[in-house]
Amino acid sequence: MNRFSIWRTTSMKQSKTIFKTLKFVYCSSKRTVILIAIFTFLLGLIVPINTYIWSKFINVLFSSYESNVIPKLVFVLILIWCLWIVQMILQKANKYLKDMLTDHLNLKITESILNKQNGMTMSQFDNPKIYNKINKINTEGLSRSISVTNNLILLLQNIVSFIGTAVILVTYNPILLILLCFVFIPILAIDIKISTGLYEIYNERIEKLRLVTCLKDLMLRYENIKEIKIYNMGSFLLNRITDTYKKYLNQDKVIRKCNMKKQIWGEIGEYISKFCFTLYVIIDGITKQKDIGTIILYINTIDILMQNIGDIEFVLSEMYDDNLYMESVFDFLEEPMQHREGKKKLENINSIELKDIYFKYPNTEKYILENINLKLYKEKSYLLVGENGAGKTTLVKILCGLYEPTSGEIYINGENIKKYDLESYRKRIGVVFQDFIHFPLSVEDNIKLGNIDDYENDDSFNKMAELVGVDDIVNKLPEGYKTQLQNEWMDGTELSIGQWQKIAIARGLFSNGSVLIMDEPTASLDSLAENEIFQCIKTTLNKQISIIISHRYSMAQIVDKIIVISNNTIAEEGQFTELIRKGGKFYKYYSVQADRYKKGKYDE
Numbered sequence: 001m002n003r004f005s006i007w008r009t010t011s012m013k014q015s016k017t018i019f020k021t022l023k024f025v026y027c028s029s030k031r032t033v034i035l036i037a038i039f040t041f042l043l044g045l046i047v048p049i050n051t052y053i054w055s056k057f058i059n060v061l062f063s064s065y066e067s068n069v070i071p072k073l074v075f076v077l078i079l080i081w082c083l084w085i086v087q088m089i090l091q092k093a094n095k096y097l098k099d100m101l102t103d104h105l106n107l108k109i110t111e112s113i114l115n116k117q118n119g120m121t122m123s124q125f126d127n128p129k130i131y132n133k134i135n136k137i138n139t140e141g142l143s144r145s146i147s148v149t150n151n152l153i154l155l156l157q158n159i160v161s162f163i164g165t166a167v168i169l170v171t172y173n174p175i176l177l178i179l180l181c182f183v184f185i186p187i188l189a190i191d192i193k194i195s196t197g198l199y200e201i202y203n204e205r206i207e208k209l210r211l212v213t214c215l216k217d218l219m220l221r222y223e224n225i226k227e228i229k230i231y232n233m234g235s236f237l238l239n240r241i242t243d244t245y246k247k248y249l250n251q252d253k254v255i256r257k258c259n260m261k262k263q264i265w266g267e268i269g270e271y272i273s274k275f276c277f278t279l280y281v282i283i284d285g286i287t288k289q290k291d292i293g294t295i296i297l298y299i300n301t302i303d304i305l306m307q308n309i310g311d312i313e314f315v316l317s318e319m320y321d322d323n324l325y326m327e328s329v330f331d332f333l334e335e336p337m338q339h340r341e342g343k344k345k346l347e348n349i350n351s352i353e354l355k356d357i358y359f360k361y362p363n364t365e366k367y368i369l370e371n372i373n374l375k376l377y378k379e380k381s382y383l384l385v386g387e388n389g390a391g392k393t394t395l396v397k398i399l400c401g402l403y404e405p406t407s408g409e410i411y412i413n414g415e416n417i418k419k420y421d422l423e424s425y426r427k428r429i430g431v432v433f434q435d436f437i438h439f440p441l442s443v444e445d446n447i448k449l450g451n452i453d454d455y456e457n458d459d460s461f462n463k464m465a466e467l468v469g470v471d472d473i474v475n476k477l478p479e480g481y482k483t484q485l486q487n488e489w490m491d492g493t494e495l496s497i498g499q500w501q502k503i504a505i506a507r508g509l510f511s512n513g514s515v516l517i518m519d520e521p522t523a524s525l526d527s528l529a530e531n532e533i534f535q536c537i538k539t540t541l542n543k544q545i546s547i548i549i550s551h552r553y554s555m556a557q558i559v560d561k562i563i564v565i566s567n568n569t570i571a572e573e574g575q576f577t578e579l580i581r582k583g584g585k586f587y588k589y590y591s592v593q594a595d596r597y598k599k600g601k602y603d604e
Contacts (some may be wrong), residue, residue, distance in 0.1 A: 044164070
């Protein structure tokens with residue numbers, strides 16, 4: 001590909017990005033953008049008008065020997081004063097509108113990105129490139145889109161000013177105008193080359209910078225501080241962060257010095273040109289005996305034009321730089337969505353069948369699940385057991401519709417799951433994940449988020465909270481269910497891990513789904529609290545399809561079926577007495593745990 005083809009491809013891509021950005025900004029607040037465009041146009045028009053009027057004022061001033069010169073001077077000064085007032089009002093109005101546009105743009109970007117994120121699949125989030133894009137957007141997206149907006153405003157203002165001022169210079173010497181434009185071509189080329197180089201460096205660093213940001217956030221989170229202090233990790237993590245910054249700081253020092261030298265030589269060429277053009281106007285004006293006001297008009301015109309062209313060149317190079325980052329925003333927003341074709345609404349789940357299910361995570365070769373065949377029925381309870389890493393949680397994610405099997409089929413109520421609308425399917429499922437979310441909201445919000453559609457159902461809310469024992473926690477809190485949780489916030493209260501776990505279980509129960517899945521629901525509870533949850537779970541087991549993952553086998557005797565996952569497949573399944581009698585995998589797991597409890601009793 002030759003240089004012209006590369007330039008043409010790059011220019012087309014840049015033009016598309018600018019158009020997308022303009023459209024994006026315009027859609028954020030149409031009225032504001034239109035007003036900014038009008039006011040900016042008027043501000044650009046004021047510059048050549050002001051320059052022309054000042055030249056007339058100087059001519060009048062130097063013709064003071066004429067009669068009635070004072071009224072003429074006053075009239076021209078009043079015109080100039082009026083222009084100042086109009087300019088000031090337009091500038092203040094434009095600043096107000098730009099500030100409002102920034103807020104609208106912030107809302108638009110946040111809404112677009114989070115909507116996109118909500119529609120993406122779990123498999124897309126397993127791709128590190130997606131996180132790199134998200135990090136770029138979070139760190140640069142808003143500032144770059146605002147920068148593009150400001151630069152477009154500045155570009156419009158300078159173009160209007162340039163056209164108006166160029167008309168004045170064309171009447172004097174059009175060749176000067178052409179030469180002025182040519183002066184800035186090498187400067188623009190230098191700036192574009194610098195911007196491209198800096199963007200390539202940024203792309204090379206993005207993942208390491210994302211890690212640094214992650215470590216900083218980790219160090220600042222309240223729940224992490226105790227462990228960081230106990231193990232004295234602070235200095236190690238700080239050194240890891242500062243070493244990365246220092247490494248890039250030293251690299252940037254060399255790069256910026258080189259860029260500065262290039263820009264200085266470009267600017268020197270600009271000032272030499274300005275000197276030559278100004279000298280030409282003075283010599284030509286004296287030779288042709290022009291009015292001093294006319295000579296000053298042309299000198300000011302050249303100065304304004306060079307400033308306009310310089311600003312346009314600067315804006316174009318800045319926009320080129322901004323567009324490189326904005327491409328990341330649009331790349332993310334245009335990331336292909338993996339939609340399920342099913343449209344059928346699901347009202348209830350009576351049975352789930354997994355047939356010949358195989359699964360491996362994206363970009364990996366190892367199968368996490370192999371040859372899974374399983375039937376689950378309404379009003380039945382199931383306990384999933386197995387070693388760590390056997391695939392239990394992955395199986396749950398597939399049941400929740402977070403991942404699609406690599407191969408095999410899932411049937412809901414006897415029909416293929418692909419026929420059903422995914423959102424309506426997920427609404428029928430309540431889940432308590434092992435790594436559940438601690439929302440920085442009130443206790444009430446933390447529970448009711450389990451069923452947004454039934455958010456106002458206080459009867460169900462109170463029933464579930466009481467069933468799990470959350471009411472005992474709330475009675476000790478300053479604002480009851482309205483208490484703000486987490487210490488990072490004003491008037492916030494921190495809960496223990498066990499208390500958080502009770503809230504997560506209440507959230508799962510409040511979902512009122514046809515399927516209830518609990519991943520290690522008692523892992524963080526003491527024996528008394530575990531017994532409370534045990535009794536709670538026991539009362540809810542036969543109201544839906546209940547699936548429990550646990551390494552504690554106290555629930556084994558109350559569920560209808562135990563499913564043992566081993567070596568990424570179902571090793572055995574059956575009732576408690578059946579599996580104990582069989583003497584297989586479950587018998588081994590149960591015996592080891594039972595022996596440990598007995599040993600603990602003997603030690604006491």
